[in-house]
């Protein structure tokens with residue numbers, strides 16, 4: 001594997017796709033289906049060239065290039081972060097063993113499910129944002145929207161690569177199903193609730209990129225800890241792109257609130273709608289809604305699935321290897337600590353307290369793939 005992508009290939013990649021003809025053929029036959037989906041469900045506003053960032057390399061000396069590209073010709077590539085040949089599993093019952101290059105049979109179904117759930121969110125958000133181009137507040141915002149859209153498309157490619165490379169026939173079927181489900185559809189909706197909601201206006205879009213992409217960031221962060229090395233390396237690279245998505249949300253909400261405050265001061269009134277600003281109580285409603293549906297993505301507070309995934313080494317906590325491995329043994333997070341708030345139970349304590357449920361009892365409310373970031377949030381040093 002090299003760090004730079006080979007752009008002479010039909011599907012740009014740094015995973016030596018040309019060495020595996022079968023996989024290459026499978027992905028090349030998925031590609032036109034992806035493009036049909038993009039035409040039907042991607043950005044509706046007709047455009048010619050858009051100034052976009054395209055991932056080129058996973059190395060430290062710059063990983064993207066910027067240029068004007070027709071969006072349909074965007075080079076959606078497959079990237080894995082550089083391999084650490086000595087990488088060890090950092091947690092769970094396989095702690096200290098070498099990370100897995102292949103999918104262990106006993107975890108095949110769980111890993112596939114985790115990848116499918118992650119993969120399902122990527123095209124879903126593109127669908128949700130399909131019509132926003134028509135009402136963009138500025139060219140700057142429009143460009144940001146399209147940047148987010150093409151990168152969510154690339155994230156779909158990232159998950160489809162894993163499915164096709166490591167899960168054989170059922171992986172290929174899942175890859176097709178990712179293009180078949182659609183956001184808000186009654187017959188075949190997206191898997192997670194937040195991704196079936198509408199994003200009908202720009203305040204919703206800013207809220208989505210602020211809250212829901214933040215859930216995405218933590219999901220990727222916890223999958224990056226996975227013992228399954230290709231998943232870990234894929235997510236590591238996806239996180240680079242995710243930072244921009246949250247910047248779009250943060251600065252978008254910032255501008256809206258600032259304008260409201262400005263108009264309130266200038267006119268000495270809370271009633272700013274007539275002056276072209278969004279009233280604070282409307283902003284609050286948007287926050288309440290998007291915060292709630294995004295919080296649901298984190299799953300239940302005590303989650304059997306989280307515990308099982310953690311024990312198996314499939315998903316870790318946020319910054320697992322960077323932070324938790326350094327903790328002195330006696331401080332390993334085992335007890336409940338009321339001072340830590342809602343997510344007070346650590347992954348390990350959850351793992352222990354619900355361990356018997358591994359044999360079939362499931363108490364989760366939400367999707368089985370979600371919930372781990374709940375634990376991750378405890379450890380997040382920033383945000």
Ligand SMILES: [Fe+2]
Pocket residue numbers: 122151152155216
């Ligand atoms: Fe994404």
Ligand SMILES: [Fe+2]
Pocket residue numbers: 152213216242245
């Ligand atoms: Fe994102």
